[in-house]
Amino acid sequence: MVQAQVLETPTRRQPASPNLIEILALLSRRNLPMTFLRLARKYGDVVHVKGGPLEIFLLSHPEDIREVLVVQHANFHKGQGVQMTSRMLGQGLLTSEGDFHKRQRKLIQPAFHRQRIAAYATTMVEEASRLAQSWQDGAVVDMAEEMMRLTLVIAGKTLFNVDVEREASTVSQAMAVAMEAFIKIGLSPWAEQLERLPLPIRRRFYRARDEMDRVIYRIIEEHRRSGRDQGDLLSWLLLAHDEEGAMSDEQLRDEMTTLLLAGHETTANALAWTWYLLAQHPEVAKRLRQEVVQVLGDRLPTADDFSRLSYTEQVLAEAMRLFPPAWSIDRTAIRDCDIRGLTIPSGARIIMSQYVVHHDPRFYPEPDRFLPERWTPEARAARPKFAYFPFGGGPRLCIGEPFAWMEGVLVLATLVRSWEAELVPGQRIEPEAAVTLRPRYGIRMRLHQLQRAAALV
Numbered sequence: 001m002v003q004a005q006v007l008e009t010p011t012r013r014q015p016a017s018p019n020l021i022e023i024l025a026l027l028s029r030r031n032l033p034m035t036f037l038r039l040a041r042k043y044g045d046v047v048h049v050k051g052g053p054l055e056i057f058l059l060s061h062p063e064d065i066r067e068v069l070v071v072q073h074a075n076f077h078k079g080q081g082v083q084m085t086s087r088m089l090g091q092g093l094l095t096s097e098g099d100f101h102k103r104q105r106k107l108i109q110p111a112f113h114r115q116r117i118a119a120y121a122t123t124m125v126e127e128a129s130r131l132a133q134s135w136q137d138g139a140v141v142d143m144a145e146e147m148m149r150l151t152l153v154i155a156g157k158t159l160f161n162v163d164v165e166r167e168a169s170t171v172s173q174a175m176a177v178a179m180e181a182f183i184k185i186g187l188s189p190w191a192e193q194l195e196r197l198p199l200p201i202r203r204r205f206y207r208a209r210d211e212m213d214r215v216i217y218r219i220i221e222e223h224r225r226s227g228r229d230q231g232d233l234l235s236w237l238l239l240a241h242d243e244e245g246a247m248s249d250e251q252l253r254d255e256m257t258t259l260l261l262a263g264h265e266t267t268a269n270a271l272a273w274t275w276y277l278l279a280q281h282p283e284v285a286k287r288l289r290q291e292v293v294q295v296l297g298d299r300l301p302t303a304d305d306f307s308r309l310s311y312t313e314q315v316l317a318e319a320m321r322l323f324p325p326a327w328s329i330d331r332t333a334i335r336d337c338d339i340r341g342l343t344i345p346s347g348a349r350i351i352m353s354q355y356v357v358h359h360d361p362r363f364y365p366e367p368d369r370f371l372p373e374r375w376t377p378e379a380r381a382a383r384p385k386f387a388y389f390p391f392g393g394g395p396r397l398c399i400g401e402p403f404a405w406m407e408g409v410l411v412l413a414t415l416v417r418s419w420e421a422e423l424v425p426g427q428r429i430e431p432e433a434a435v436t437l438r439p440r441y442g443i444r445m446r447l448h449q450l451q452r453a454a455a456l457v
């Protein structure tokens with residue numbers, strides 16, 4: 001087993017600045033995760049870029065990241081990308097700040113309680129099993145699309161008790177347009193200026209948002225009228241209230257759109273990259289199937305199996321290390337502050353990239369290798385906490401983290417019981433840093449049905 005080296009102290013506190021060519025690479029935004037990684041390897045844990053009013057720090061030391069996300073979280077707000085996102089999501093959990101965010105988080109948190117997630121597990125397995133039954137032996141599929149459709153259906157059922165396939169054209173088209181606009185406008189360094197121009201993409205974005213709103217308001221209205229707990233997350237939010245009362249329809253709309261968007265593409269990409277890695281590492285795939293067969297025999301998994309599927313969880317954790325679906329977190333300093341001896345002025349932008357830290361050889365020797373055994377409890381304990389932060393941390397930690405682990409592990413266990421998938425040769429597979437780290441050209445795979453799960457042991 002490869003041992004990680006744990007850093008006791010930061011290597012440098014003086015920010016280092018990239019040269020002009022490197023700054024141009026940053027601005028071109030082509031393969032940003034790799035550009036960040038190169039900069040961090042060359043300049044160390046603090047990379048500083050300053051030009052006019054723009055000042056950016058790329059922080060890659062786990063202790064600095066903990067400082068920003070946890071210890072000094074009150075000195076930071078979400079970064080500029082969030083402004084565009086809020087055009088779509090309004091004031092939902094992902095985009096709101098301060099006391100308002102605190103109140104909403106408190107209202108919504110119980111909907112992600114362990115028992116509630118256990119209830120969603122049944123839907124996760126049912127839908128994965130339905131997909132497994134629809135696959136054809138020898139067929140070629142785009143695994144990224146398959147996983148995206150599956151997690152969207154699961155999100156629709158668990159969040160709204162709605163068959164998203166029925167609403168598919170509206171919901172998935174609106175989301176595709178929203179994502180395109182976000183990538184073209186929201187992620188640009190000139191987002192604010194572009195937002196004011198009458199670009200066709202901007203018009204399409206607002207049309208898509210209005211269509212999606214119509215569907216979501218209708219679902220809220222139907223739930224209110226039915227007045228019963230349908231076991232989904234929306235039913236919970238309709239009941240939730242505090243001393244200030246319950247949520248308005250507009251607030252419910254913002255939160256549900258947020259959960260739908262935040263909750264399905266991330267998990268879909270985690271699963272798609274896992275299939276890609278398994279196809280290249282048959283020894284890991286074999287061990288994974290052995291665990292699944294040993295724990296489940298001939299039956300489908302339930303929430304109770306989650307803790308027993310420990311190797312499955314390690315496989316998923318390692319896939320999210322190499323391909324973190326949320327590949328970077330952005331913050332803006334709202335006042336001058338000091339991060340372990342580093343002066344950060346008010347208004348500076350802080351970037352903390354999971355992609356960079358998850359590939360750091362100080363914590364992950366041979367960082368490009370896919371080694372699920374890095375996630376045994378002992379190996380985990382030997383690393384600083386923020387050497388791995390696929391779900392962020394502190395008060396803005398992903399609220400859906402337990403949901404995502406449950407979904408990832410149970411979906412994987414359900415599918416690998418009866419199917420394996422090999423990569424179609426001759427295709428180009430490359431990560432694209434859109435909102436999530438997704439495969440730019442998809443992942444084409446040929447499906448092979450396994451005759452009897454037990455035969456694998």
Ligand code: HEM
Binds near residue numbers: 094105262266267401
């Ligand atoms: C593999 C799957 C997922 C990954 C990698 C992921 C990643 C993240 C990250 C990194 C953040 C923090 C962003 C920041 O601090 O700026 C976040 C926040 C959030 N995520 Fe997830 N997420 C996943 C799944 C989900 C699911 C399944 C849901 C809901 C069903 C969800 C809902 C949210 C929400 C609402 C927030 C905002 C929380 C707050 O600020 O209070 N996510 N997610």
